[in-house]
Amino acid sequence: MKKIILTLAVIALSAIVSAQETRYYNAAGLNVIGKAIPTSKDFTRIDTSAYKFNDKVIEEYACHSTGLAVLFATDSPFIKARWVTSEKNAAENMTAIAQKGLDLYIRKDGEWVFAGVGRPEMDKGPAYATHEGTIVKSMAEGRKECLLYLPLYDRLDSLYIGVAEDSYIEPIDNPFKYRIVIKGSSVTHGLAASRPGMSYSARFGRDNGFHCFNLGFSGKSKLQEEYARYLADIEDVDAFIFDAFSNPSADVVHENFDRFVDIIRQAHPETPLIFMQTERRESRNFDTWREDFEAKKQAAAEEEIRERMKSDKHLYFIPSDDFLGHDHIATSDGSHPTDLGFTYMLESIQPKILKILRKYGIR
Amino acid sequence: MKKIILTLAVIALSAIVSAQETRYYNAAGLNVIGKAIPTSKDFTRIDTSAYKFNDKVIEEYACHSTGLAVLFATDSPFIKARWVTSEKNAAENMTAIAQKGLDLYIRKDGEWVFAGVGRPEMDKGPAYATHEGTIVKSMAEGRKECLLYLPLYDRLDSLYIGVAEDSYIEPIDNPFKYRIVIKGSSVTHGLAASRPGMSYSARFGRDNGFHCFNLGFSGKSKLQEEYARYLADIEDVDAFIFDAFSNPSADVVHENFDRFVDIIRQAHPETPLIFMQTERRESRNFDTWREDFEAKKQAAAEEEIRERMKSDKHLYFIPSDDFLGHDHIATSDGSHPTDLGFTYMLESIQPKILKILRKYGIR
Numbered sequence: 001m002k003k004i005i006l007t008l009a010v011i012a013l014s015a016i017v018s019a020q021e022t023r024y025y026n027a028a029g030l031n032v033i034g035k036a037i038p039t040s041k042d043f044t045r046i047d048t049s050a051y052k053f054n055d056k057v058i059e060e061y062a063c064h065s066t067g068l069a070v071l072f073a074t075d076s077p078f079i080k081a082r083w084v085t086s087e088k089n090a091a092e093n094m095t096a097i098a099q100k101g102l103d104l105y106i107r108k109d110g111e112w113v114f115a116g117v118g119r120p121e122m123d124k125g126p127a128y129a130t131h132e133g134t135i136v137k138s139m140a141e142g143r144k145e146c147l148l149y150l151p152l153y154d155r156l157d158s159l160y161i162g163v164a165e166d167s168y169i170e171p172i173d174n175p176f177k178y179r180i181v182i183k184g185s186s187v188t189h190g191l192a193a194s195r196p197g198m199s200y201s202a203r204f205g206r207d208n209g210f211h212c213f214n215l216g217f218s219g220k221s222k223l224q225e226e227y228a229r230y231l232a233d234i235e236d237v238d239a240f241i242f243d244a245f246s247n248p249s250a251d252v253v254h255e256n257f258d259r260f261v262d263i264i265r266q267a268h269p270e271t272p273l274i275f276m277q278t279e280r281r282e283s284r285n286f287d288t289w290r291e292d293f294e295a296k297k298q299a300a301a302e303e304e305i306r307e308r309m310k311s312d313k314h315l316y317f318i319p320s321d322d323f324l325g326h327d328h329i330a331t332s333d334g335s336h337p338t339d340l341g342f343t344y345m346l347e348s349i350q351p352k353i354l355k356i357l358r359k360y361g362i363r
Numbered sequence: 364m365k366k367i368i369l370t371l372a373v374i375a376l377s378a379i380v381s382a383q384e385t386r387y388y389n390a391a392g393l394n395v396i397g398k399a400i401p402t403s404k405d406f407t408r409i410d411t412s413a414y415k416f417n418d419k420v421i422e423e424y425a426c427h428s429t430g431l432a433v434l435f436a437t438d439s440p441f442i443k444a445r446w447v448t449s450e451k452n453a454a455e456n457m458t459a460i461a462q463k464g465l466d467l468y469i470r471k472d473g474e475w476v477f478a479g480v481g482r483p484e485m486d487k488g489p490a491y492a493t494h495e496g497t498i499v500k501s502m503a504e505g506r507k508e509c510l511l512y513l514p515l516y517d518r519l520d521s522l523y524i525g526v527a528e529d530s531y532i533e534p535i536d537n538p539f540k541y542r543i544v545i546k547g548s549s550v551t552h553g554l555a556a557s558r559p560g561m562s563y564s565a566r567f568g569r570d571n572g573f574h575c576f577n578l579g580f581s582g583k584s585k586l587q588e589e590y591a592r593y594l595a596d597i598e599d600v601d602a603f604i605f606d607a608f609s610n611p612s613a614d615v616v617h618e619n620f621d622r623f624v625d626i627i628r629q630a631h632p633e634t635p636l637i638f639m640q641t642e643r644r645e646s647r648n649f650d651t652w653r654e655d656f657e658a659k660k661q662a663a664a665e666e667e668i669r670e671r672m673k674s675d676k677h678l679y680f681i682p683s684d685d686f687l688g689h690d691h692i693a694t695s696d697g698s699h700p701t702d703l704g705f706t707y708m709l710e711s712i713q714p715k716i717l718k719i720l721r722k723y724g725i726r
Contacts (some may be wrong), residue, residue, distance in 0.1 A: 035651045092459040092482045095555075095695055106649055114691045119455045138652035192458075192557065194695035203692075234636065286473060286478045287502035300400055328477045329566075329702065332458055332557035339692065340702040 022080055024160040026071045027148075031171040034068035034150075036181055036213035036234045045215070046230065055084055058217055065150035066189060067182075067201055067214025074169040078137040079104065080162030081118045085154040087129045090350040093333040094191050096120045100154040103197040104135045105206070107145040112206050115146075117195055129157075145172055147206070149196035153189065153218075176211035176212055178362050179236050183227060184243025187279065188216030192336035200342040204350065210362075222248040224257035225263060228287050230268035240264065240271060241353065245278040247251045249293070250300035257304040261315075270314050274356055275305050277320035278351060283334035287356070316356050322348045385443055386524035390433045390511075394534040397431035397513075399544055399576035399597045406431055406519040408578070409593065416589045421580055428513035429552060430545075430564055430577025435524070436508045436533040441500040442467065444481045444527030448517040450492045456696040457554050459483045463517040466568070467498045470508040472686035475569050480558055492520075492590075510536055510569070514553065514558035516581075541725050542563035542599055546590060547606025550642065551579030555699035556628040563705040567713065573725075585611040586619035595630035601725050603627065603634060604716065608641040612656070613663035624678075632678050635723055637716060638668050640683035642708070642710060646697030679719050685711045 028042035039047040046062035051342070053059050085100040097103070102118030116136035121128045135148075150156050163169045182188055190199025197206065202297045205212035213234075223244055231240065244260075246251060266272065277298060284291040298320075305317045323337075323345045324330040330341035337345055357363065387580045391405035402410040409425035416422050448463040460466070465481030479499035484491045498511075513519050526532045545551055545564045553562025560569065568575035576597075584590070586607055594603065607623075608616060619697035627636065640661060661683075668680045686700070686708045687693040701709055720726065 029647075089485060090459070092464060092485050093480075093557075095458055096453070096455040097695060108648075113648055114645050114694075114697070115695050116646065117456075119696070122452060122455050136649050138650045140649075140651055192700045194456075194555065198692065282477050283479065285471075285476055286499050286503075286507075287501045288503055329561065332460060332476075333480050333482070334477070338557045338702045339704075340706055343703055 006354060021165040022162040023165045024080075024082060024162045026167050027159040027161050029171070030161070030169070030319035031174060032068060032130040033071060033174050033176065033211060034213060036179075036215070037230075038112040040049075043150055043159065044075045045213070051226070051230050053117045053224075055220065058220050058226075060155075061189070061217045061220065063155045064153060065156040066152050066216060067199070068148070068159070069197075069202075070148045070159070071172050071174060072169055072174045072273035073143055073148070073332045074163045075141070075143050076169065077139045077141075078164065079116075079135045079146065080133065081135055081159065082130075082132045083118065083159040084130050084163065085120070085151055089156060090153075091191075094153060095194055096122060097195050098152050098190065098193050098198070100131070100151045101196065102135060102151070103149040104193040105147040105149075105197060107147075114197075116294055132140060147201060151352075152193060152196045152199060153191065176205060176209055178210050178238040179234075180205070180210050180214060180239050180241065180352055181231060181234060181237050182212055182241045182243070183215040183221070183231060185216060185221040186218035186336060187246055188214060188221075188243045189218045191212070191218055192332035192338050193342065194339050198339050198342065200337075200345055203342065203346060208350075208354070216243070219247055220269065221246065222252050225259060228263035229266050231330055237268055237271050238360065239357055240268070241271045242273065242275045243278070244275060245297060245301040248297070250296040253297060253300040253304060258308070261308060261312075265312070272314050272316060272356055272360055273312075274316040274318065274353060275299060275301075276318045279320050279323040279330040279337070279345070281335050282324065282328055282331050285328065302305030318349055318352050320348075384528040385525040386528045387443075387445060387525045388532050390524050391524040392534070393524070393532070394434040395431060395618060396434060396537050396539065396574060397576060399542075399578070400593075406513060406522065408576070410714060412664060414589070414593050416587075418583065421583050421589075423518075424552070424580045424583065426518045427516060428519040428638065429515050429579060430562070430575065431513045432560075433511045433513065433522070433524070434509070434535050434537060435511075435532055436506055436535045437526045437530055438504070438506050439526030439530035439532065440504075441527065442479075442498045442504045442509065443496065444522065445493075445495045445525065446481065446522040447493050447520040448483070448514055453516075454554075456699055457516060458557055459485060459559050461515050461553065461556050461561070463494070463514045464559065465514070466512040466558040466648060468510045468512075468560060469499075470510075470656075475510055477560075496607055515556060515559045515562060516554065532714065533694065535573060539568060539572055541573050541601040542597075543568070543573050543575045543602050543604065544594060544597060544600050545575055545604045545606070546578040546584070546594060548579060548584040548609035549581035549699060550609055551577060551584075551606045552581045553577070554581055555695040555701050556705065557702050561702050563700070563708055566616060566705065566709060567716075571713075571717070579606070582610055584609065585615050588622060591623045591626035594627050600631055600634050601723065602720055603631070603636045605638045606641070607638060608660060608664040611660070613659040616660060616663040616667060621671070624671060624675075625722040628675070635677050635679060635719055636675075637679040637681065638664075639681045639712060639721055640664060642683050642686040642700070644698050645691055645694050648691065653689060681712055681715050683711075
């Protein structure tokens with residue numbers, strides 16, 4: 001009899017503990033950062049009603065939540081999320097967490113430390129668009145300042161953050177300073193990062209306290225005028241960083257480069273424009289056609305930039321010889337840097353970019 | 364008229380160039396390495412008709428091609444593949460290339476250098492099981508010695524390798540020496556590696572010239588007797604490496620450890636058994652329950668090993684403090700090392716393991 005009572009008591013206690021109800025809050029009401037220009041939809045990086053690209057894929061990518069993050073504080077012991085993305089499956093060279101998942105960091109002694117991921121729903125079928133999960137649980141008491149990165153490679157139709165019923169959740173001010181625009185290809189888009197917060201753009205911003213705008217467009221970043229006009233419209237830009245030579249051929253580089261820079265320069269006459277050379281792809285290792293194509297493209301890029309640097313003292317060029325290290329293991333498919341690739345890349349570009357930024361008082 | 368003839372000539376020429384026919388060869392007729400004990404099926408790592416595990420998931424994993432690779436030489440300018448896997452989609456924390464793709468390395472100046480991947484078919488629907496693709500093309504003339512890693516996290520029902528019709532393809536001898544068994548969890552299984560050849564087991568073998576057998580079983584590696592009996596049956600083992608403490612609780616470690624080692628020791632009385640401590644998971648950063656669970660498990664593991672080391676001088680223990688580096692960014696989900704995580708892990712374990720192996724004349 002005693003045993004039964006004890007068992008009942010244990011069951012009742014677990015019921016109380018597990019009965020801590022979750023209340024969900026619309027993340028749009030918190031502080032969403034990462035948009036270079038405000039958009040009408042909550043979680044899209046570019047407003048496609050205001051900017052036209054004449055390319056369905058580019059317009060789809062413009063609606064991705066790439067580079068966006070939500071800032072909030074809570075004293076909840078757990079953080080959950082319910083969110084809706086497209087039904088698209090991850091491509092073969094990326095994880096679904098990077099594509100359509102969430103990636104949480106909590107401030108600890110001034111540093112943003114990884115806390116957990118929001119795992120997209122895969123068990124109900126890969127094309128399932130409605131996701132729900134616990135990002136972190138069993139946290140110690142007290143206020144937590146949170147930075148939640150949104151899907152890198154998908155649109156985000158809605159996001160609700162769940163905390164304990166008796167806990168608060170509130171937006172916090174954006175601690176990231178300066179406005180740094182990073183325009184690029186799939187490398188910038190973060191295709192083979194393992195999580196949304198692991199793109200080089202997110203890491204560069206998080207580690208240096210910069211407010212970065214990720215304008216990576218996978219396979220579609222060919223120095224088009226439409227991008228330049230969008231970049232020209234961004235206000236108060238402290239620096240532009242370009243991964244501009246991964247997608248175009250040598251001919252397209254020659255054809256588009258000057259016009260692209262002209263349009264940006266009309267609006268931002270003295271803002272530093274930092275052009276990174278495209279990485280030396282691992283797909284060149286044995287493919288002689290690729291070797292030739294890439295070598296010509298890199299030569300065209302360097303030629304255009306070196307020429308233009310003669311008349312533009314705020315233009316910079318970063319060579320790419322060490323972007324992927326030297327061990328031939330830093331990509332998921334020969335082209336796309338993994339977290340290891342981005343580590344090598346940041347080791348190379350970060351000191352060079354910071355040195356340039358310091359000349360403009362950005363530190 | 365001249366233009367038309369020229370155009371026709373160009374078309375005819377491209378037809379000849381592109382008409383280089385592909386002939387496909389069954390990869391089972393080449394040199395398949397990575398099986399600790401021969402199996403009746405071509406590409407499964409453990410024969411489930413000979414070894415029973417009383418667990419459907421373990422038996423499914425036993426049929427994975429994890430750690431297997433095909434060795435061959437060819438003078439073809441391109442290498443293609445047709446292969447069949449299960450219809451399972453990649454989990455949210457892995458890429459489909461790692462799960463069900465192929466990963467090719469070609470020997471260059473004595474080193475295995477990344478050449479290309481076989482991308483699983485995703486466009487026809489994620490659950491498509493029949494894949495076909497070009498792994499590398501436009502190669503220079505000459506003989507290429509090839510090492511093709513098979514899917515890490517799926518079964519492989521068939522694999523055909525395509526080369527130019529007038530080229531040869533032939534098996535080559537296994538250049539990897541010694542027989543090193545690596546038994547472990549999802550970490551060993553290579554779950555969050557970006558490609559099949561990027562698991563720490565594959566990298567350790569490739570970089571050091573060792574023939575490694577990957578016996579990682581995601582979430583199912585709890586020092587069970589069934590595994591120990593399989594390990595006991597492997598012949599001519601030069602060393603066992605264990606990632607044995609990632610899946611069991613502290614209680615299960617205490618319950619199973621001695622019996623597990625006893626069974627192996629009966630068959631391999633003096634073979635080095637190298638036990639790695641389980642990594643310090645990133646999911647501990649803020650989760651107090653996880654912190655407690657993991658700390659207890661690590662303590663149990665160290666206690667059992669230290670005790671047993673008193674009477675077994677061929678037992679070794681490798682602490683794990685630096686397996687994931689110190690920047691909290693080395694996992695795809697808080698638990699599973701990415702390529703960056705495996706880089707950190709190898710930087711830690713490789714010198715320690717090599718030092719132990721040298722004592723046994725293995726170098």
